[in-house]
Amino acid sequence: MIRQYYPILIESLQVVLVLLGGPLLVGWVRMLKCWTQGRRSAGLLQPMRDVTKLFVKETVLAENASWIFRSAPYVVFGATLMAGAIIPVVSADLPLAATADIIALVSIFALARFFTALAGLDTGTAFGGMGTSREMMVSSLAEPAVLMSVFTVSLVSHSTSLSFMVHELTTVQFILRPSLAFALLAFILIAIAETGRIPVDNPSTHLELTMIHEAMLLEYSGRHLALIEWASMMKLFLFASLGIALFLPWGIAGIDDPAMLPIALVAIVIKLGLIGVFIVLVETGLAKMRIFRVAEFLGMAFLLASLGMLSYFILE
């Protein structure tokens, strides 16, 4: 009975986790930040409150906004949620994980970005265009880099389908590989860029000259904005758990052993918490880069990732 519904259960659990996890992680990061800067924090649930507030607010649409502008939030949210249904967070045994392997996953994120970018251009404002242009620059360097780093992992684990990768990595005994080290390094850099954190971008700014991701969203309001914000929070969460799944998967429940789940939950919470700490350290430690330094930053990430794959082919 449970057995046959187990896949559905685990999948829905996963989806719920992602939906809630995103805002929570962001809240956690903000809390930490406040503490480090010696401010009183708004609490763990603040992001969630923001989103719900936005949902009830009225939506204002620019006059010449087309259907692209209106549909973009839905596409973004849908795509991100799908990614959420694929990346193993607590259990490697996701029925939907086979829907899209890691390459497909990357391009699902790309799909979301594609529409955000179009939305930025749609209203024909100066800032929208600027945001789009910059975002596309970042992405056009970040995407290949992320692909390369995951390639390295998938070469090691002889698979590109996430659940099998996790399974493989958890089951075989651990050996330190230079290629993986490179890949991990690259991945961290890219994750920062992809999720629009300092030093690449600053999610909490609306200062015209520095913003990238926000610039595209300037015209959004109400539920559209809510969807996008929520999606970006989920994205942070997902990248974090993707990193976990690829580079430190220990603790994730393997193929059909539900008994493992509680431990897995605890493990993931701890890991995410640590990642949050890491993010905060980085963000308080560093300042935002000039826009064209970002290119070099990402170029380095790309280089590292390629080095990882090279070293796999040459050394291992």
Next chain:
Amino acid sequence: MPSPFELVSASIIVFLCISLVSAILANHQQFLVKLSNALSAAACLLAAFGGFLTVLSGSVETFILPIGLPDMPFYMRLDALSGFFISIVGLLGFFVSVYSIGYLKGFLGRRSVAPLLVFYNIFLAGMLLVLLSDDAYFFMISWELMAVSSFFLVFFEDEKVPNRRAAFIYVLIAHVGAVLILLSFGIMAGFAAGFESFHGYTFSAMRMAEMPAVWASIAFILAFAGFAAKAGIIPLHVWLPEAHPAAPSNVSALMSGVMLKTAVYGIIRVGFDMMGTPQWWWGGLVLALGLVSAVLGILYALMQSDIKRLLAYSSVENIGIIFIAVGLAMVFAYMKLGTLAALAMAAALYHMLNHAVFKGLLFMGAGAVLHATHERSMEALGGLIHKMKWTAPLFLAGCLSASALPPFNGFVSEWLIFQSFLLTPALPGRLLNLLIPLGAAALALTVALAARGFVKVFGITFLGQWRGRHDTHVAEVDWPMRAGMIMAALSCLLLGIFPNHVIGWLDAVPMSLVGGGIGETAKASGWLWLTPVAAERASYSAPLVFVWLVLVIGVLYFIFRARGVSIRRAPAWDCGFEKMTNRMQYTATSMSMPTRRIFGFAFSIREAVTVVSRRGSSLFPEKYLYRLKVRDHIWNFAYKPVSEASFWIARRVGKLQHGRIQIYLLYSFITLVVLLVFS
């Protein structure tokens, strides 16, 4: 039930008849446009169907046409490979022909469309003949028929000097390429039967021929160079970004969508079929050039502000991607890895099919924009999404496929190529081993850049506000044009959603060439899941992705509908900026500025800012003029020197014709003496 071969040949005959009729009925334009395009559409369907059946059954049909030299009739052969390409030609030809019914109306009254119709049909016939021909002579004839007819199509609007220039460069490179191919055939024929008779010219004889490795390589290199020139591989691509914009859009759709593929067909035919097993470094060569073309192609594309030029460069990129896959297939075939070779080959074929469809769609869309606005430069376009309610979404579908985003078709084939990269085992030769990861990296970069490029195309052309000085009256195009684009867009989606069926269908081709297939393993875990080799290695389910997206979006949308919170329209906020004008938008040039900064080394960029100031005082400038000229290096590095050199030689040679009769007599005298001495 006629055999596939009969279907295809019937369509060829129809094409030739149409071109004849069009020549005769030259002064019933109105009627002619409808009739001839409708007929060609029908003929295309015939051909496509024939090709489809051939691939489906994996059958081989041969036929000998008793003309040509009496000792050397025209041999024809319809096998899975040619069948596949024929079905591509037929499919896109069908869409485009339907589209043309509307598109050519734009020319009526301005100029006679008779030449266009004549050469358009010869062009289609020529491509089919190339795919059918089975001996060197007939192949060359069909090849040049294709080339020359398209050459006349390129400068259909012949008053424009740039068009003529484009056509000239095109035909020159095409002809040189053709001669190279001819030379390679010469080698093969020589080893097949010597030159005591004409029987060495048939492909079957060449297949039999035993060639020493050196000569085989020379022959392959020659053929490859020739075909690469046609395919527009960098550095032989220069004709492509000139010719495609110059040609009428329906023609550029065909040229870019299918003509380039015939070159790939040639390489596969020679490399896999006629040469037997390829040598490993051939694969390496093809792979390397493919990579270069892919990356540089898309980079150059990003710099363009002319829609059709941009699309043309993106064709260079896609051909590069196809070559990457073909190169991998060659390497695997050399290593006798049947399945992997089949995977790479299938990826290549699939991507050709996809590229044909979406690039055709995009060019048709560009044509629609051109037709509606008479404007090709994106700098003067914008906001068309409000005026062209049909074209915009269709074009968007094309862009999504071209930038390899799920669930559209472009993604599937590129995914397969990535898979074949990741499945590569250790290879012979350190160079290749380096090439594989670099290749993967380059491909990844290409895909990302492509997405960037197509955001630019769609965003600048269709979104925002009209950038032109005065807002011209723009109307949506008529139904035939829409129909053509709709069909293309639908097939983009379907090819993306049901990859298993497609792969299962085209599996006959790799089966016949590399003796392996992935048709079975691909749908091992049901039609829903695409698993190229095994579910453990990789899996992708396009239908689910599609359904999921539709579901989520639909659900959310209806939730909000149900809550019925009103949406208020207001002027764009833009951080409180006031008096927004359409000149404040980002333009195509400014969009691509970051890329220009990052990848500047790849171009020759000339920027100039001139300050126009009132009354000479530079303190209060009236306006700034910004001029930008971005060209690819290849022209200056490779072509200019050659042409200058040949003119230099020409001048030297001209001095021979000195004008003084005594000198001429002296030539004869010296010749005589020299000959007498040296014999």
Next chain:
Amino acid sequence: MDLSLAAQINSVLAALILLTSFALLVQRRIQGLLHIFAWQGLLLSISTAVVGYSAGLHHLYISALLTLTLKVFALPYILYVLIHKLKIHKEVEEVVNIPTTMLIGIALVIFSYDLTSPVRELSTLLTRSTLAVALSTVMLGLLMMITRKKAVTQIVGFLSLENGLFFAATSATYGMPLVVELGVALDILIAAFIFGIFFFQIRTTFESLDLKEMEKLKEDE
């Protein structure tokens, strides 16, 4: 007379012909040019006659006669008349100066001797040495055409070149078959008329017979 004597006569004539063609090279005055040319023709016809007599080939007499009429009387006369009609002033102008031309000429003679040596070995004729002379006459004629500036002198060179050919035809071989002889003679006659016409055309269009006028047609720099 016996063959050896005929051979001696013949080789003497050969030597004389060679001499005349050298004389053509050095001659500065057009009048003199014509005279020398006529002499050359005469020598040619004599040698033809001698060969014909000694070998008892009577059709050679005909060709001898032809040569006499054409080369000794007709052509020189035509040229003479033309020169007077067209008032060509007397001096010959050369591109290369005379001594150099002489040296080149001598080199050519040596060259043609060397060239025909294998042929001479196998020739069984009494006239074998003459082939070399014929060849060198041809060469010298060509040389003359190259080194002279006037249309007339070119023609004279051309004709002496043809003399060389005749000499080869008659004395190296026992004369070509009559058909050919006649044909060749006819051609030469026509040629003579044509250059006659030409001189007038050139004269009327260019006001001179200097070839410098006729260097317009060329590849422009």
Next chain:
Amino acid sequence: MALILVFVTSLLGAVVLAFVGDRKYAHEINIIGSGATFAASIFLAYEVYATGPMLAGDDFFFVDAFNVYLAVLTAFVSTTTAIFSRKYMKFERSHGRVGHKSMRFYHAMFQLFIFAMLLALLTNNVGVLWISMELATLSTVLLVSLYRTPAAIEAAWKYFILCGVGIALALFGTVLLYFAAEKVFGEGTQGLLWTNLNAYAGSLEPTVLSLAFIFLMVGYGTKVGLVPLHNWLPDAHSEGPTPISAVLSGLLLNVALYALVRCKVIVDGATGSNKTGYIMMAFGLLSIIVASFSLLRQKDIKRMFAYSSIEHMGIATFAFGLGGPVATFGALLHMLVHSITKSAIFFTVGHAAQMNSTQDMSRIRGLVKGNPLVGWGLMLGVVAIAGVPPFGVFTSEFLILTAAMKNAPYLAPVFLLGIAVAFAALMKRVMPMVFGDAAPWQGSLKASHFPVILHLVLILILGLYMPVFLNDWFHKAAELLR
């Protein structure tokens, strides 16, 4: 029988036209005369095809596969040229570029020229071959200078002198041939008959023959227009009346090459080596390269196509030098297709020049607008001559190139270079002339389209389908020349 007719008609035509002079039906007579010759040549061809090679007029004439097709070709092209020259010369006459004396002269000489070429082709006597070659030259010299412009006279003079000298050298070669033959056949005509020489080539003295070949090569090579003996050709072709240019480069060059090849056969037979072949290949390649590069910088339209003739003769010469059945087949075919195509081109060029009243290519524009058939005729003709299928020129070039790739692969790149450059040059020049907007000064005229269309259709057919008899002839001829 037919043989006699062939000569009678052309000679008679010459005589009659000499008397008819500038009457208004002179053109028609000219056409009829050449037409009759053509018909006769067809009969002759039929006889030969039926009965095989034949000797006639006590061995004075020899007709075989090799020369009979050239004879038919000559008669055919001369007929179409006559048809073309009807309208063309009427235009020239009405625009006062030629007087009535010159018209008389033109027609008579035209027929005489045809006669000379046919004689050269069909005779068996090497001496007579030489004579008729000379006759062909002399009969065209004054046609080249027909317009009496300084340029025309200069061109004619150069033509006269250069070809005269060349031909003289060829005579020396012939003499040497006879000199060698004499020792085998003794006195008399026997020693000059090609059939005999060919039959007993083995017993002729090789040193003499190789010496002779050099003179023949330089001599006839001058008339073929091989570099560096070619300098008369561009001038003569560009300055004469266009019909003459058409027959000069369409026919005379062929005949000269024919003479050369006939001699080559004998010499090869005697020496038993392919040294002659190498010499011819060298000349061929040199001609291809020099001609194609010269094409690049041409301004005068007829001059350009003259150079293209040099290039194609070079190709044919190269192929003959290459030897082997396929290459020789290609060479023979190339002679055929080149003369058909090139004459067609000259027809259109003539009209184009008349329409724009200039031969300067920069002043000829938008022919398709002015006269579509002339425009497309020129375009297709050039496409054909540039060696693009499905036109016949491609067929021969295909055979030659592939054969070259087998027998002399190291030469193929040079060949390729030549072809590419020539193609580029022709296309670059012709596209603006044919397309684009018509020049304001462009006039209209009654062009004679029939010959052009006929030639183009023929050349197209030859590219796609070769009649069996032609194929047999080429094979026989190739046998003969190996």
